Amino acid sequence: MKVTLRQLEILRAISIAGSISRATRHLGMSQPSVSQQLAKMEDALGVLLFVRRRSPRTELTPAGMYWASSAERILAAVEAAETQHLDLFDGSGLSLSFGATPSLTGRFIERVAEIALSVPQISRFDHVWAINSAELIEKLMMHKVNVAVLSAERVEPHRESLSVFGLFDDRIVLAVPASVPVDSFRACLSGKDGSRYAGCLNRYVDIGDIAHWSAKSRNWYQNLLPRAHPYFGCMTHETAVRIVAAGLATCHTPMSVIPNLPGDVRKRVRFYKLEEIARSVALAMPKHLNSVSPFRDFAAQVSGLVRDEYTSERLGLSQLPLPNNTDR
Incomplete structure (x- = not known):
């Protein structure tokens, strides 16, 4: 029985990523090559490491879980030794x-x-x-x-x-175009939309599920700005704030984004505290x-x-x- 470090790396990657297809991206290997190495490992050990079934996620057998845990310990020890070697010699x-x-x-x-x-x-x-x-x-x-x-x-x-x-x-804040007067914002919070600024206050930027607090964000809009709908969608908080700076909508963003924004963007946005949402x-x-x-x-x-x-x-x-x- 001989298990290689490469096979342990593959098993660890699949265990962390949850599927062979996701693991291949981290490993830089093709799916056939990964499957071939797994088959060799199973042959060497005489056990199945994965449950064979149609599922988007790869499920480990008890033997697979044992070897995935062992792989983490063994690879960490090898990588620690290699790093110490570089540091010392x-x-x-x-x-x-x-x-x-x-x-x-x-x-x-x-x-x-x-x-x-x-x-x-x-x-x-x-x-x-x-x-x-x-x-x-x-x-x-x-x-x-x-x-x-x-x-x-x-x-x-x-x-x-x-x-x-x-x-x-990292508190989550509400970003509102600085061009919107506070009184107009207060009016929309009270359910009114008669001002000329209601358009941008009736739209918000949805960042999808990239943040684990996205559901809280949607609930906040439903409860406090129920007229607002997710007209815009994007994949980064900075992009969302830039859309707000253009006067087109509002959005939620982590407080930590603020100091990393360009000055011309920051001055066109007003940030409001939302203490109930945090990470x-x-x-x-x-x-x-x-x-x-x-x-x-x-x-x-x-x-x-x-x-x-x-x-x-x-x-x-x-x-x-x-x-x-x-x-x-």
Whole structure:
């Protein structure tokens, strides 16, 4: 019986991604090649690793779950040894891949890149972009990313494998065109739409399911701006705010997006607090990297940056309270 590291990598990828087709994208392999390696692994072990049935998700057998868990431990140990080797014996330095979602880009990535440059053992820094935290956690668990800042909720199921550091509560705010007078906004909140600004207040930007709080966002509109409908749809929060800046609609966006917006966009948008909608943001990295001082130092500095600059108090300076609505 001989199981290869490549086969363990394939099994880990499928276990994390939930299907062979999704795993192939992370592995950079064709589906026939993945299936061939899995068949060889099953032959070597004398067991089936997957339940054979028509389903969009790949279901592991008990033996498959055992080997998926073993694969995570074995591969983490190998990758830890390789990283330590580079740190101790290889003068070329370490390569660091940092992952973040679109709401934490712009100026934030500039500062993170400066931190990477300040750690002398890091010889290369790569910023890995992911559409949302769900995609980012896959990259993190497959070790395509070393350190990531993402939604804490997505990290919870993987705490056994990851070191997690809580950073801040990222409040969700309502973005409204600055051209809309507060009185007109208050009128729409009270169910009136007689002003000439009602058009943009009766439309909002729907970001689909890229954010886990999207259902809360839709419920908010149904309850407080019931005349508004999701005319626009887009895949990033920054794009949604740009549509608002054009005076076309409103949208919900994480507070952390605000400092990364261009100045000309920010001045055309007014942000209102919505205390009832929030997400927690965390920094996460594989546990074995805690023993590698350059990664540990980088993570500590990024955590400090985020805690200093992305607090509710600091970002709250650019927000206004929701207008009082005495007409309802």
